[in-house]
Amino acid sequence: MLYLLLALIIAAVVYVGWRAVRAQANRPKTRVIGPDDDPDFLWRLTHGDNNNPNNPR
Numbered sequence: 001m002l003y004l005l006l007a008l009i010i011a012a013v014v015y016v017g018w019r020a021v022r023a024q025a026n027r028p029k030t031r032v033i034g035p036d037d038d039p040d041f042l043w044r045l046t047h048g049d050n051n052n053p054n055n056p057r
Contacts, residue, residue, distance in 0.1 A: 036042070
């Protein structure tokens, strides 16, 4: 009877560990911010960061 209880406890620990590993693998990855999503880049575009008279747009 003790072996059955020990086997159930080991099975429960393995199951919980397996579920924890799968939960980490399915976590969404962080999103990469492109130039069109970068607020600083968009602000520099609209406010004319490149006001060089020798380099007209």
